[in-house]
Amino acid sequence: xxxxxxxxxxxxxxxxxxxxxxxxxxxxxxxxxxxxxxxxxxxxxxxxxxxxxxxxxxxxxxxxxxxxxxxxxxxxxxxxxxxxxxxxxxxxxxxxxxxxxxxxxxxxxxxxxxxxxxxxxxxxxxxxxxxxxxxxxxxxxxxxxxxxxxxxxxxxxxxxxxxxxxxxxxxxxxxxxxxxxxxxxxxxxxxxxxxxxxxxxxxxxxxxxxxxxxxxxxxxxxxxxxxxxxxxxxxxxxxxxxxxxxxxxxxxxxxxxxxxxxxxxxxxxxxxxxxxxxxxxxxxxxxxxxxxxxxxxxxxxxxxxxxxxxxxxxxxxxxxxxxxxxxxxxxxxxxxxxxxxxxxxxxxxxxxxxxxxxxxxxxxxxxxxxxxxxxxxxxxxxxxxxxxxxxxxxxxxxxxxxxxxxxxxxxxxxxxxxxxxxxxxxxxxxxxxxxxxxxxxxxxxxxxxxxxxxxxxxxxxxxxxxxxxxxxxxxxxxxxxxxxxxxxxxxxxxxxxxxxxxxxxxxxxxxxxxxxxxxxxxxxxxxxxxxxxxxxxxxxxxxxxxxxxxxxxxxxxxxxxxxxxxxxxxxxxxxxxxxxxxxxxxxxxxxxxxxxxxxxxxxxxxxxxxxxxxxxxxxxxxxxxxxxxxxxxxxxxx
Numbered sequence: 001x002x003x004x005x006x007x008x009x010x011x012x013x014x015x016x017x018x019x020x021x022x023x024x025x026x027x028x029x030x031x032x033x034x035x036x037x038x039x040x041x042x043x044x045x046x047x048x049x050x051x052x053x054x055x056x057x058x059x060x061x062x063x064x065x066x067x068x069x070x071x072x073x074x075x076x077x078x079x080x081x082x083x084x085x086x087x088x089x090x091x092x093x094x095x096x097x098x099x100x101x102x103x104x105x106x107x108x109x110x111x112x113x114x115x116x117x118x119x120x121x122x123x124x125x126x127x128x129x130x131x132x133x134x135x136x137x138x139x140x141x142x143x144x145x146x147x148x149x150x151x152x153x154x155x156x157x158x159x160x161x162x163x164x165x166x167x168x169x170x171x172x173x174x175x176x177x178x179x180x181x182x183x184x185x186x187x188x189x190x191x192x193x194x195x196x197x198x199x200x201x202x203x204x205x206x207x208x209x210x211x212x213x214x215x216x217x218x219x220x221x222x223x224x225x226x227x228x229x230x231x232x233x234x235x236x237x238x239x240x241x242x243x244x245x246x247x248x249x250x251x252x253x254x255x256x257x258x259x260x261x262x263x264x265x266x267x268x269x270x271x272x273x274x275x276x277x278x279x280x281x282x283x284x285x286x287x288x289x290x291x292x293x294x295x296x297x298x299x300x301x302x303x304x305x306x307x308x309x310x311x312x313x314x315x316x317x318x319x320x321x322x323x324x325x326x327x328x329x330x331x332x333x334x335x336x337x338x339x340x341x342x343x344x345x346x347x348x349x350x351x352x353x354x355x356x357x358x359x360x361x362x363x364x365x366x367x368x369x370x371x372x373x374x375x376x377x378x379x380x381x382x383x384x385x386x387x388x389x390x391x392x393x394x395x396x397x398x399x400x401x402x403x404x405x406x407x408x409x410x411x412x413x414x415x416x417x418x419x420x421x422x423x424x425x426x427x428x429x430x431x432x433x434x435x436x437x438x439x440x441x442x443x444x445x446x447x448x449x450x451x452x453x454x455x456x457x458x459x460x461x462x463x464x465x466x467x468x469x470x471x472x473x474x475x476x477x478x479x480x481x482x483x484x485x486x487x488x489x490x491x492x493x494x495x496x497x498x499x500x501x502x503x504x505x506x507x508x509x510x511x512x513x514x515x516x517x518x519x520x521x522x523x524x525x526x527x528x529x530x531x532x533x534x535x536x537x538x539x540x541x542x543x544x545x546x547x548x549x550x551x552x553x554x555x556x557x558x559x560x561x562x563x564x565x566x567x568x569x570x571x572x573x574x575x576x577x578x579x580x581x582x583x584x585x586x587x588x589x590x591x592x593x594x595x596x597x598x599x600x601x602x603x604x605x606x607x608x609x610x611x612x613x614x615x616x617x618x619x620x621x622x623x624x625x626x627x628x629x630x631x632x633x634x635x636x637x638x
Contacts, residue, residue: 102129102243103147107136107154107166107202110314110426111479112191112228115272117153120236127240129247135482137165141172144210145179149218149246151187151239152206158594158637160198162205164483168629170202173209184215185246187239189232190223195364195394199223218242225366227421268306268478272424275318275475276305280468281439288533294446295501295536296465297430300476303438307477311508312484312636314426315440318475319463321361321422325400326354329415332403339412350412358419361459363394363402367418374418375408398456425460426479428591428636430504434515440476443504443536484589484636490518493586495578497601499527499556499567502592503536505636509589514549522549523581527556527567567597568604578605579612587632594637605633 102124106117117133124131136154144150157163162170172178188210190203200223207221219242222235270276282299300315309315330337330351337351354360368390372380380402383390394402399419410418431441446465447458457466468474486509487494496506503526513522524541528534534557544550554574558564571578582588590601602624610620627633 102131102247103134103150104131105134105136105139105150105152105169107152107163107169107206109155109157109163109165109483110481113153113155113163113189116189116191116228116232116236119233120151120153120240123236123240124243127244129240129243135165136163136169139169141169142177142179144181144184144215147184149185149243150210150215151189151219152203152210153189153191154202154206155191156196156198156200156202158598159196160201162202164628164631164634166202170205170209173206173213178209178213180214181210182214184210184213185218186210186215187217187219188221189235190221191228191232192223192225193364194225194366195362195391197388197391199225218246225364225420226423268308270305270307271477272316272479275316275424275477276302276307277473278302278305278476280464280470280472280474283465283468283470286443286536288530291533292529293534294448294465295534296442296444296446297537298442298444298464299436300440300442300474301438302440302476305438307440309429309433309440309478310480311429311432311486311512312481312505313429314479314481315429315442316424316426316477316479317460317464318422318424319460320467321355321358321459322457322462322467323351323355325360325457326351328400329354329360329403332400332407333415334409335412335415341412341416343416350415353416354419357422358416359422359459360399360419361457363397363399364420365390365394367399367420368394368402370418371402371405371408374410374414375406377406380405398451401451401456404452424477428502428504428508430507432508432511432515435511440478441507443501443507445501481636483631484591484634485631486512487520487587489520490516491520493521493523493551493581493584495523495525495581495586495588497525497567497571497588497590497592499525499592499597501536502590502597502636505591506589507537507540510544510549514544514547521551521581521586523552523554523586524550525554525556525567525570527558527565527570529557529559531555531557531560566600568600571601571604572607575608575612578608582608582627585632587634588627589634589636591636592638598635598637 104117104120104124106113108114108117114135121131121133154166155163188203188207190200190207192198192200192203203221203223207217211217219235219239222231224231268276279301280298281301282297284297285294286297287293287295327337335350337349339350340347341350341353342348343353343357348357365387368380369384371377372384383393427442427444429440430443431439442464444461444464447461449456464474484505490513494509496509498504498506506524510522510524512518513520526536526541528536535555541550541553545553554567554570556565556567556570558566588605590598592598605624606617606620609615609623610617613620613623615623624633628635
């Protein structure tokens, strides 16, 4: 299976929650006969006490006011000689705590939703709002019933699936156990990629589930495409304005640290917004001379950066586009390249902007729709009217070929209006820092194919494999992935399924386990086209097998025989042993192509459970899904 470079975006959502310190009593019915507003309050209260009491009661419902009035009356009856003190004490007790709290829940697969949620947390703190940040996997769905306001930030995984860390919350809200949420107000940020059919699906799901349970949106849902940062920042500003109007806070924000589930790592100032300028050490082709694929082993120097990573993490790479491709695009629309455009307040030539600021390889439905209008192309307009064909065309046609459909002169600003901003690509890290120290290794397949007798290349893969020379600079950052991690117990067996460049994280896993002297057994399933040309890291795997670090190695080379054989076939051939490992507590990891391979491997695992576990198909499906919820079945697919 060919590795497709992951979009750094890969579909994300946020939940925000405001929680009042709410008094309630089951036996108090709502009083519908009371007069509106707060009655005048006479002495014996001083001005400060009156102010505190007014602030408190202004946020209470009529039912809560009825209960509080009875509560204060009871205090007065029980302590007749201290009529003022109980009220002052009660008011002080209420006002000593913040009247509410903002809870932020993120459902994130590759880190984008998490980043938006963390930005929201920091902005809330700056506004003096008490705030609590939750990973969706750490948030109990039943607690939504205790909230009064919630915002969810979420991405979408695979074909409309919830991210791994949000599977349980997503399922809970659909179940009969989900509570009624008539007192809840909520907001949702959904992150996604409109090139995919199920654009922002997880965010849409959360919105629908909360609404169905009786909750009310306090702000419209925001569906973000891959260039999400500007609209997300504007939404956060508006949302926090509404929060501040609704929610009073104490003098200091109540900040809860994000649980990361990993050992603390050294701090580094470098991230997606502030990448580290690293140096390329090695770019070595590791497929054979006669292979139909060009796969590179990349080594990058991180010395002095303070960047740290764990097996399973990804490296974000900011790349520059091909100058030749930029010229080809400019030629299609009648521009010379010297025309100037404004990008974030900076005046750049249109050529420079295309090389360093905009996505000019991969097309998308919005670009095609806009160009169909500008060009008047009947062919493109026909595609626009058929959403399925439009998505298929955009997925298989680069921007330069879309523009070639009908010769159309555009201004520099019109061309820029068609394009998305450039985003970094994420690559699974293929090394353990226990082994390589201040380096990071990647396994990169060059995306290349022919279109109209011309070569077409992937933007980031061609940058790393062709345009970047050893010693050149490359801007990078680490994207932590807590959804793809080795077991904490080193004695736990693991089963790894990684065809093609999906092998990358398992090189990291095995290096880590060897350096930790882990006692757990390790079983690798690897597949590619041919044994002689495409066996990635063959010498290393043979060494690990000989030393015993790798307990088992099963390979599937699809084109070495008449009938094609893939990794899922090897799993089924070894069904009894795979089941035995699962029964022994093995963790299962799958990395690679999401479109076909990951589905086929999942089906194979279900068949193993069905046949070897002697259970009905539905029970086998549930068994495998339960492994996933327990983090014993983890996937890094794209």
